Amino acid sequence: MIHVHSLLSGIPLTSMEEVFTTLFEKPGLKIERITSHGQASPEGFWYDQPSDEWVLLVCGSATIEWVDQPALTLHPGDHVTIPSHTRHRVVQTSPDALWLAVHVDG
Amino acid sequence: MIHVHSLLSGIPLTSMEEVFTTLFEKPGLKIERITSHGQASPEGFWYDQPSDEWVLLVCGSATIEWVDQPALTLHPGDHVTIPSHTRHRVVQTSPDALWLAVHVDG
Numbered sequence: 001m002i003h004v005h006s007l008l009s010g011i012p013l014t015s016m017e018e019v020f021t022t023l024f025e026k027p028g029l030k031i032e033r034i035t036s037h038g039q040a041s042p043e044g045f046w047y048d049q050p051s052d053e054w055v056l057l058v059c060g061s062a063t064i065e066w067v068d069q070p071a072l073t074l075h076p077g078d079h080v081t082i083p084s085h086t087r088h089r090v091v092q093t094s095p096d097a098l099w100l101a102v103h104v105d106g
Numbered sequence: 107m108i109h110v111h112s113l114l115s116g117i118p119l120t121s122m123e124e125v126f127t128t129l130f131e132k133p134g135l136k137i138e139r140i141t142s143h144g145q146a147s148p149e150g151f152w153y154d155q156p157s158d159e160w161v162l163l164v165c166g167s168a169t170i171e172w173v174d175q176p177a178l179t180l181h182p183g184d185h186v187t188i189p190s191h192t193r194h195r196v197v198q199t200s201p202d203a204l205w206l207a208v209h210v211d212g
Binding site for chain 2: 024056077102
């Protein structure tokens with residue numbers, strides 16, 4: 001039986017932390033929803049991920065900082081591909097930021 | 107250099123056919139945008155795909171018909187996982203239907 005789920009259901013209205021919800025998963029692949037509520041990466045923290053990530057900002061706004069290029073601000077509908085081990089951090093998110101992230105190994 | 111792209115840019119305002127745009131691809135995985143303009147699968151045609159598909163309806167509405175369960179109508183933000191070889195067809199799409207599809211082998 002195939003069911004419909006909504007990306008917009010069950011979103012916490014507020015949270016002290018980002019909330020990660022896995023939508024689909026199989027070996028080497030994970031699709032997840034991330035809700036941010038104004039969170040940013042801690043000062044001095046850099047993501048350095050073993051997987052490639054394709055990320056779409058669905059709602060809100062967010063700014064991603066990189067080691068070796070200017071920061072990028074995303075608006076709804078914007079997507080970026082972040083190759084594995086590309087160091088980055090999230091400088092700001094709006095209170096209503098909602099991401100769709102696809103993590104791909106290999 | 108990492109660039110931002112918009113899911114909403116370069117959408118054909120009208121088209122006789124659905125338009126497929128690859129957003130990210132690597133072996134065993136493809137993320138694509140599909141714009142529909144009221145198209146439906148031809149009468150008697152059934153998709154029977156070798157890959158699993160996770161699909162999100164971003165804009166518009168669409169109805170998917172299945173061999174062995176009732177049709178499902180999707181609204182913006184709705185997503186479904188379609189396992190490989192699950193026969194289905196698209197019965198209707200609105201003129202502004204925009205899908206995000208993730209095809210996964212294996």
